[in-house]
Amino acid sequence: MAGFPYADRFEINRQLPEHGTPREEILAMLETMAKEEDATWETGKCSGTMYCGDHDHYRFLNEAFAKFAHVNVLQRDMCPSATKFEAEIIAMTLDLLHGEAIDGSEAGGLVTSGGSGSIAHAVLSYREYAAAERGVTRPNIVKPETAHPAFDKAAHLFGVEVRTAPVDPVSLRADVTWVDEHVDENTVCIIGSACNYGYGTIDPIEELAEVALAHGTGLHVDGCLGGWLLPFGQELGYDVPLFDFRVRGVTSISADTHKYGYALKGTSVIVFRDKAVRNAQYFFNTDWTGGKYCSPGMDGSRSGGLIAATWAAMVSLGRDGYRRYAEAIFATAAAMQAAVRSHAELRVLGSPTFLFSFTSDEFDIYHVNDFMRTRGWRFNGQQYPNAIHMAVTRPQTQPGLAESFAADLAQAVDYAREHKDETPASGAIYGGVAGGMTDEADSFIRMVMTDMLDSQSALPEG
Ligand SMILES: Cc1ncc(COP(=O)(O)O)c(C=O)c1O
Incomplete structure (x- = not known):
């Protein structure tokens, strides 16, 4: 496991602190972490998970929540x-x-x-x-x-x-x-x-x-x-x-x-x-x-x-709000799928709408994933066959994003062609993209997954 999150910047609480921390200090800490983590999806390059992406909408919901x-x-x-x-x-x-x-x-x-x-x-x-x-x-x-x-x-x-x-x-x-x-x-x-x-x-x-x-x-x-x-x-x-x-x-x-x-x-x-x-x-x-x-x-x-x-x-969005958001999502998904279909080496699976998955019969699609990661894209990985998917959400509807997808994808296909005889670094795991484990024995996979889950709540060392 990588080091304990934020160990370099914030104190680790190994015990319940004897004295309280001032609220401003706590809120400043939370603000730092939230801002940095939001930056990972605000680019629009992350599949699914952040559906609205509008901080103004979140502020309004948080106000309603707080009451x-x-x-x-x-x-x-x-x-x-x-x-x-x-x-x-x-x-x-x-x-x-x-x-x-x-x-x-x-x-x-x-x-x-x-x-x-x-x-x-x-x-x-x-x-x-x-x-x-x-x-x-x-x-x-x-x-x-x-x-x-x-x-x-x-x-x-x-x-x-x-x-x-x-x-x-x-x-x-x-x-x-x-x-x-x-x-x-x-x-x-x-x-x-x-x-x-x-x-x-x-x-x-x-x-x-x-x-x-x-x-x-x-x-x-x-x-x-x-x-x-x-x-x-x-x-x-x-x-x-x-x-x-x-x-x-x-x-x-x-x-x-x-x-x-x-x-x-x-x-x-x-x-x-x-x-x-x-x-x-x-x-x-x-x-x-x-x-x-x-x-x-x-x-x-x-x-x-x-x-x-x-x-x-x-109530705040209403039918016309949802319809407006859907219009942009469906249009973006169609543009991204067209980019995938423009490459003879790639194949969209089935007849999807706003969420699409694609594979390749020419090379391991995880080579495409490897390259796209270097450009900040975060897809979800699949297996049998290896495939990657993109669930289009509102962050992808920002201007220019579908075009960046198409441009990065074209380079990713070149990269995959050049590296087709090598083993890609990424593989399929729900909720993230981890090392290539798909061909390993079931008990080994469970052990790796157990370690991963353990690490998500591992007690700080020391
Ligand atoms: C089709 C479908 N059903 C069920 C779920 C499970 O939802 P949750 O992660 O909110 O429990 C998901 C999550 O992505 C999903 O895509």
Whole structure:
């Protein structure tokens, strides 16, 4: 591990300090770290992760957050505002995802801590609902290989079997026939992504919905990434297939407000066609000596600040604000994809929209990544096949950025051609780009990853 972060400049706290530090000193320290770290993405050269990138917007959200940061929304009698904010966040999300098409059931939703939180609540809800309604005791979900690992994590936590469907090697969309053949009476839901993280491709949601309806099971659409952006792409005339509640068999959708909803980190929404599915995971302990306890999801106490800031983001931008941002993102993504397609050595995978992945059949694409890193670009790395992806967010829509991408990419292709017989320095790891590990044994990879995770919270030496 590199040295302890900022050890050269700031004192390391190995114990709780006996005396407090003046606030101005603390704020100056935080300001230094935040400014330097923001500089890494403000260039616009970083894939995904920073969705809005507008410091003025962040200041506004932080003001909204500050007013309720200290409030625990579990105690609703003290904060009716939280009920207003949460209900309206869910209502606005349902509106965006065409909740008006729902009939014959009462829709509902949950505000969760993020994409993984929404996915975990989906898996738990379907498990509990299927247990109560159909007596399912050995639950499984059927998910395309490209669906996010948060489904595997949730299934692992909740004792649910995962049946992993292959995707078509060219379109990179779920193999619906495989899904149909592997759903059985213990399937609590099918998963589809709109869009998936790796390739930005959208599964054939209408066909998956037919399968779900035919088998009498649920279909959860993971719109964590696309839920707040693709609807505006549809409005702008981009080729985005239906994936929302207008598709009859879609029974729930996750859509991350902390991504293209432009809220602060730490919120997502899951909306259900029938709130009975959500309610199946409500937790009650009615005879606890501490009082009768109930909670709507997995969290206990939650901060009112995040809910207020999320609501504030949605209301301040409005449909036309989101549409305007989407217009720039889709246009930039199209320009960047055109740059990739202009090189015969590069190949865009599937038919993506705002997030695209590309590879090469001529050389290891990580050579391109290696060169682009020297120009400040930070892509996400993929494997099987090696590929790199760019999730276009607002920082890339700044003037001249798509043009710099094209210019740097042209040089990167030359570099890759020249170095094709060497081993590239970079490789695939989610959340960053690390050393080439893809061909190593699984246990070795886990050891390396364990070290990496350990190092993220390693105690200071000495
Ligand atoms: C399609 C998709 N689903 C789920 C997630 C998980 O979201 P989070 O990292 O907020 O838990 C992501 C994250 O990028 C995603 O892209």
